[in-house]
Amino acid sequence: GAVVSQHPSRVICKSGTSVKIECRSLDFQATTMFWYRQFPKQSLMLMATSNEGSKATYEQGVEKDKFLINHASLTLSTLTVTSAHPEDSSFYICSARDGGWANEKLFFGSGTQLSVL
Amino acid sequence: LAKTTQPISMDSYEGQEVNITCSHNNIATNDYITWYQQFPSQGPRFIIQGYKTKVTNEVASLFIPADRKSSTLSLPRVSLSDTAVYYCLVGFYNNNDMRFGAGTRLTVKP
Numbered sequence: 467g468a469v470v471s472q473h474p475s476r477v478i479c480k481s482g483t484s485v486k487i488e489c490r491s492l493d494f495q496a497t498t499m500f501w502y503r504q505f506p507k508q509s510l511m512l513m514a515t516s517n518e519g520s521k522a523t524y525e526q527g528v529e530k531d532k533f534l535i536n537h538a539s540l541t542l543s544t545l546t547v548t549s550a551h552p553e554d555s556s557f558y559i560c561s562a563r564d565g566g567w568a569n570e571k572l573f574f575g576s577g578t579q580l581s582v583l
Numbered sequence: 584l585a586k587t588t589q590p591i592s593m594d595s596y597e598g599q600e601v602n603i604t605c606s607h608n609n610i611a612t613n614d615y616i617t618w619y620q621q622f623p624s625q626g627p628r629f630i631i632q633g634y635k636t637k638v639t640n641e642v643a644s645l646f647i648p649a650d651r652k653s654s655t656l657s658l659p660r661v662s663l664s665d666t667a668v669y670y671c672l673v674g675f676y677n678n679n680d681m682r683f684g685a686g687t688r689l690t691v692k693p
Contacts, residue, residue, distance in 0.1 A: 470626075472626070502683075509668075509670070509683050509684065509685050509686050510683045511683075512681060512682045512683070515681070557624065559626045559627075560626075561626070561627075561681070571629060571632060572617075572619075572627075572629070572672075572681060574626030574627045575626050576625055576626050577624065577625060577626045579624065
């Protein structure tokens with residue numbers, strides 16, 4: 467099946483620094499990618515939807531200036547957590563939809579555990 | 584996107600069949616039903632997808648009644664490694680509303 471690669475898998479940073487997370491579709495073109503965050507024992511919360519070549523659509527309550535999303539190519543989307551603070555510590559997951567499928571199927575990255583000290 | 588409702592948790596024992604039902608009363612005509620499995624600290628993994636009736640693959644079966652307002656994921660002969668959270672998601676290819684419900688936390692005991 468399709469593969470989505472997400473890096474890094476784990477990052478620890480100091481408060482106030484920025485962190486970039488990459489999400490790549492390895493064997494298909496992902497016209498749409500989704501970014502989620504997940505707290506322990508909770509479900510995935512959709513943060514934003516990004517379409518290649520256009521601005522991301524953010525969910526209500528998600529600060530677009532804090533969580534910068536770039537989807538410059540059909541195989542790469544990045545999420546940058548700017549000026550990270552301890553409350554941003556979470557598990558971040560990207561997913562991509564294979565545009566070749568006629569029905570809805572998402573492929574997920576392995577996730578990034580962000581810890582802000 | 585059709586809102587989904589699942590039991591919060593289920594317990595089972597090794598070797599048993601487990602059925603997890605998801606309610607999606609507002610499912611639209613074009614919507615497909617997809618189930619995902621998630622282990623701790625990992626991204627969700629696709630299990631099975633269907634539109635109506637029954638679908639079976641090497642790991643699970645998916646039962647969808649005629650009115651499509653619910654679906655049941657069936658896991659035959661579960662093992663300890665099937666302990667995970669299971670999510671159902673309803674949508675179609677041109678719908679970007681990929682919000683997850685609460686999921687069902689399945690615990691398989693020896």
